[in-house]
Amino acid sequence: MVPPRPPLPTADPESTDTVDPATVEAGPIEAVPIEAVPIEAVPIEAGPVEAVAVDAAPRAAEPESVQDLETTADGQQDVVTDVEPEPEPEPEPEPEPEPQVAAEVYQEPVDRPAEPVAALVTETPETADPEPASEADPEPAPETGHDSETPGAEALASTLLDDPEVLTAPLTAADALVIRGVTKSFGDARAVEGIDLTVPAGTFYGLVGPNGAGKTTTLSMIAGLLRPDRGTISVGGVDAASRPLAAKRMMGVLPDRLRTFDRLTGRQLLYYYGVLRGLSPAVVEQRTADLARAFDLTDALGRVVSDYSAGMTKKVMLAGAMIHSPRLLVLDEPFEAVDPVSSAIILDILSTYVAHGGTVILSSHGMELVERVCSRVAVIVAGQVLAEGTVDEVRGELTLEQRFIELAGGLSDVEGLEWLHTFSD
């Protein structure tokens, strides 16, 4: 038998439990004092973070989240996180972060698992990288071997390459990068059409081509940011499709557009670049100081990256690409917007890095620069490699710029712009 329902409560004018809104007089709202609780920055121990593989998606539909699903060859989906984050929504008005927060990151270590990051870097057993995920580097901060205010490229390159993780890295292949038959379309538009490239280890390799030729698309596929429709990419002998984590671990990437967590300070950004790549906070701190001195960013480290100039942003992201001393640097337009002094320093650092066995593949529109520093070059036009080889082989009797213009189809017709000289005022 169903028990009888209790009567519904009726409004009692004397009661304080129920209130007739019509009878309530608005009173002043009292501010309630809130006890401030200090927010601790937590150093995160985590394995290396992989770049996101994004399927062919039109630019307009690029993902907003820093997390993306990476579908593996066997159809499994992995959640991976990108070192190069996607743009954040419009910044809300918020107090500027205190510069000392970054310092607290190092001073107040809290021994607790880094759930957010650990959860982001997952791999299904089917595609799991047989190598153990690199752990936080237990080594103390390495000696930098320099006392001067500005480290020389030699010292910096030695510091970066004198990393036990790198020395034990699995790269044994003579070729740092091998690309075969790689094709990529966006809808009906074929951006890259059956590209073959071979980049020997210890090479400074230049990718040149006119606007829209497919350079960024090619570099994005190498970096694991885009998935090729067809073809294979092998990094240091590791197939990037079947072992994406192992392949990405060997790379440092400067993506085409300067999208990053720009509400962090430069120091915080480099901290996360470092720890997400498995370095200990002490090593990150040391390398941050070295890189900041080299890139003339020391005074800017405490400022939020959104306040940086384009060149400064490029430099701090370049520093982030280098901080874990990768075998291969994949750099999209590293010198664009960078001043001549900084360009010279970056070139010096990269040249010394290459001289010590590192490999650089970069895209650039600076023919003179490519001609001067690159040992090999590929000219891409309309998604195809039209010339490849040593700089001497590619340019022949011409300058690289002349050869480039020739391969790109010559100078465009400037007829029809006579109206430009009529000066409407």
Ligand SMILES: Nc1ncnc2c1ncn2[C@@H]1O[C@H](COP(=O)(O)OP(=O)(O)OP(=O)(O)O)[C@@H](O)[C@H]1O
């Ligand atoms: N996400 C995308 N969605 C649609 N089309 C794209 C996308 N990315 C590139 N493309 C197209 O692919 C082609 C190659 O572009 P890509 O950015 O690789 O050229 P690029 O050689 O790097 O050019 P630039 O020198 O101007 O940077 C272009 O036609 C471009 O419009």
